[in-house]
Amino acid sequence: MHSFSITLQYIFTGIAVGSIYAMVALGFNIIYNCTGIINFAQGEFVMLGGMFMITLTTTWKLPSLVAFPIAVALVVLVGVGFERIAIHPLKSPSVLVLIMITIAGSILIKGVAMFAWGKEPCYLPHFSSETPINFLGATILPQNLWILGCLAAVVIVLAWFFNRTLVGKAMRACAHNRDAARLVGINVKQMVTLSFALSAAIGAVAGIVITPIILMDYQRGAMLALKGFGAAILGGLGSGPGAVVAGLLIGVLESLGAGYISSHYKDAIALVVLLGVLFIRPAGLLGSAEIQRLKKF
Amino acid sequence: MLRIQNLKSYYGRLQALRGISLHVGKGEIVTLIGANGAGKSTILNTVAGLVSQSEGKILLDGKDIRGLPAEKIVKRGVALVPEGRQLFAPMTVADNLALGAYLRHRNGSKAELEQDAEMVFGLFPVLKERRKQLAGTLSGGEQQMLAIGRALMSRPCLLLLDEPSMGLAPKMADEIFRTIVRLKQQGVTILLVEQNARMALEVAEQGYVIETGQVVVQGPSADLLRNHDVERAYLGKGYEKVWE
Ligand SMILES: Nc1ncnc2c1ncn2[C@@H]1O[C@H](COP(=O)(O)OP(=O)(O)O)[C@@H](O)[C@H]1O
Ligand SMILES: [Mg+2]
Numbered sequence: 001m002h003s004f005s006i007t008l009q010y011i012f013t014g015i016a017v018g019s020i021y022a023m024v025a026l027g028f029n030i031i032y033n034c035t036g037i038i039n040f041a042q043g044e045f046v047m048l049g050g051m052f053m054i055t056l057t058t059t060w061k062l063p064s065l066v067a068f069p070i071a072v073a074l075v076v077l078v079g080v081g082f083e084r085i086a087i088h089p090l091k092s093p094s095v096l097v098l099i100m101i102t103i104a105g106s107i108l109i110k111g112v113a114m115f116a117w118g119k120e121p122c123y124l125p126h127f128s129s130e131t132p133i134n135f136l137g138a139t140i141l142p143q144n145l146w147i148l149g150c151l152a153a154v155v156i157v158l159a160w161f162f163n164r165t166l167v168g169k170a171m172r173a174c175a176h177n178r179d180a181a182r183l184v185g186i187n188v189k190q191m192v193t194l195s196f197a198l199s200a201a202i203g204a205v206a207g208i209v210i211t212p213i214i215l216m217d218y219q220r221g222a223m224l225a226l227k228g229f230g231a232a233i234l235g236g237l238g239s240g241p242g243a244v245v246a247g248l249l250i251g252v253l254e255s256l257g258a259g260y261i262s263s264h265y266k267d268a269i270a271l272v273v274l275l276g277v278l279f280i281r282p283a284g285l286l287g288s289a290e291i292q293r294l295k296k297f
Numbered sequence: 298m299l300r301i302q303n304l305k306s307y308y309g310r311l312q313a314l315r316g317i318s319l320h321v322g323k324g325e326i327v328t329l330i331g332a333n334g335a336g337k338s339t340i341l342n343t344v345a346g347l348v349s350q351s352e353g354k355i356l357l358d359g360k361d362i363r364g365l366p367a368e369k370i371v372k373r374g375v376a377l378v379p380e381g382r383q384l385f386a387p388m389t390v391a392d393n394l395a396l397g398a399y400l401r402h403r404n405g406s407k408a409e410l411e412q413d414a415e416m417v418f419g420l421f422p423v424l425k426e427r428r429k430q431l432a433g434t435l436s437g438g439e440q441q442m443l444a445i446g447r448a449l450m451s452r453p454c455l456l457l458l459d460e461p462s463m464g465l466a467p468k469m470a471d472e473i474f475r476t477i478v479r480l481k482q483q484g485v486t487i488l489l490v491e492q493n494a495r496m497a498l499e500v501a502e503q504g505y506v507i508e509t510g511q512v513v514v515q516g517p518s519a520d521l522l523r524n525h526d527v528e529r530a531y532l533g534k535g536y537e538k539v540w541e
Contacts, residue, residue: 186368186399
């Protein structure tokens with residue numbers, strides 16, 4: 001293969017994985033903006049998305065188009081249930097307590113998933129054909145296009161929601177100034193629940209669409225969450241565009257690193273980039289230093 | 298309209314209010330004056346539901362609203378324009394106003410909301426020009442206008458204003474005070490906290506002087522303007538010397 005084609009190939013693969021990181025990072029950011037906490041159960045939303053999809057399509061034999069929204073809805077239910085049971089009832093909890101709760105939630109969900117689906121990786125067929133498409137000497141799996149399409153859809157829906165709808169604006173208002181939001185009558189706790197619902201939905205979409213490529217087991221969400229978290233930090237915690245740019249960047253760098261240096265170092269490469277950027281720009285690529293000062297992390 | 302009885306508020310173990318009692322009659326402007334840290338903002342914030350620990354009674358038309366969360370209190374027709382404006386800075390002027398009417402979007406008709414926005418633009422024409430601009434990019438005076446406009450969008454019967462003239466050029470402060478008088482003429486009841494005690498007393502019917510969480514002097518504004526202690530501490534030439 002031509003060296004240009006090889007590079008292009010790595011970039012395509014990187015963009016696909018990066019899209020997943022970007023979606024996970026968006027999920028982190030939505031909850032972070034609303035509550036000031038990192039939801040460590042985010043990776044489990046991703047894993048559950050894939051797992052539910054597998055069960056719905058293979059055990060229940062539902063067509064993908066029907067199973068997809070149901071799987072997303074189920075994960076949203078888990079996310080909202082988790083928030084309602086473990087976080088909602090608390091009166092002004094500290095950030096540390098909230099974070100510990102999400103860690104506990106993550107462990108719990110993983111445990112339940114292990115019992116439900118076992119320890120073996122589960123398989124989900126590709127959405128469409130598995131025949132790679134040729135492009136300038138490189139190849140693209142149709143599933144990778146699905147992944148990119150899902151990211152685009154998620155970004156468009158979020159942009160519309162946060163910029164065009166009153167509820168979306170109210171969520172942004174909460175993130176920006178909680179007391180002022182309450183003064184105009186916004187119920188902040190409802191917004192927190194909603195942020196868990198949204199994050200769970202995005203996580204589920206990411207999980208469903210990546211499963212055909214990486215397979216899914218009960219603990220696979222954790223690694224994706226870690227990379228997504230790196231993307232959220234790299235992009236600037238709370239920044240939507242930052243999450244997308246950083247997610248794709250980490251994905252591509254990882255893929256290039258794995259190809260040209262060694263696949264053993266691919267996780268390290270992402271980390272080195274992350275640390276390097278934070279060293280120069282502590283607020284992240286697109287984070288604002290001013291907002292950073294107000295946040296609890 | 299609003300009657301506060303023996304109100305005590307706490308921030309953790311710090312007691313900020315030590316038994317405040319005051320009364321705001323329907324259609325009146327009542328002002329609270331006092332030095333920095335006296336507890337004026339705490340009074341307004343407790344009424345608005347932002348201070349979680351308090352004792353005593355806050356009667357709004359006879360019903361105790363103390364302890365209700367802020368989002369419920371605005372539903373009852375009490376709107377606070379907080380100290381420092383607290384706008385949603387990364388959002389447009391129009392969005393800030395729309396969020397001001399957040400509770401009314403569900404039942405209120407669209408035409409009604411537009412009419413209210415026009416009412417705000419009538420009070421502050423400059424906001425109409427800047428409708429699409431981000432709130433954070435407005436000048437101090439315009440931000441204050443927007444903060445008042447946002448509060449008005451909830452159609453309050455009682456408006457709580459916390460230092461609306463703070464940090465404004467004298468001309469702009471005059472304009473804000475003129476607006477306050479116009480709002481009163483439109484039937485809004487106003488509880489006004491001000492550093493600029495003279496201007497506040499000139500527009501208000503009643504005044505209360507707050508010191509270390511207590512009411513130390515109260516009465517009709519005209520009396521307070523003539524009161525020697527008040528004059529020396531808050532109005533006279535000695536003002537700068539004593540408080541800066
Ligand atoms: N959020 C807060 N947390 C702790 N103490 C506060 C807080 N807000 C105000 N205080 C304290 O309460 C007292 C009254 O403050 P405040 O009501 O802001 O006074 P004023 O508005 O008259 O300047 C001050 O001693 C102040 O330090
Ligand atoms: Mg104050």
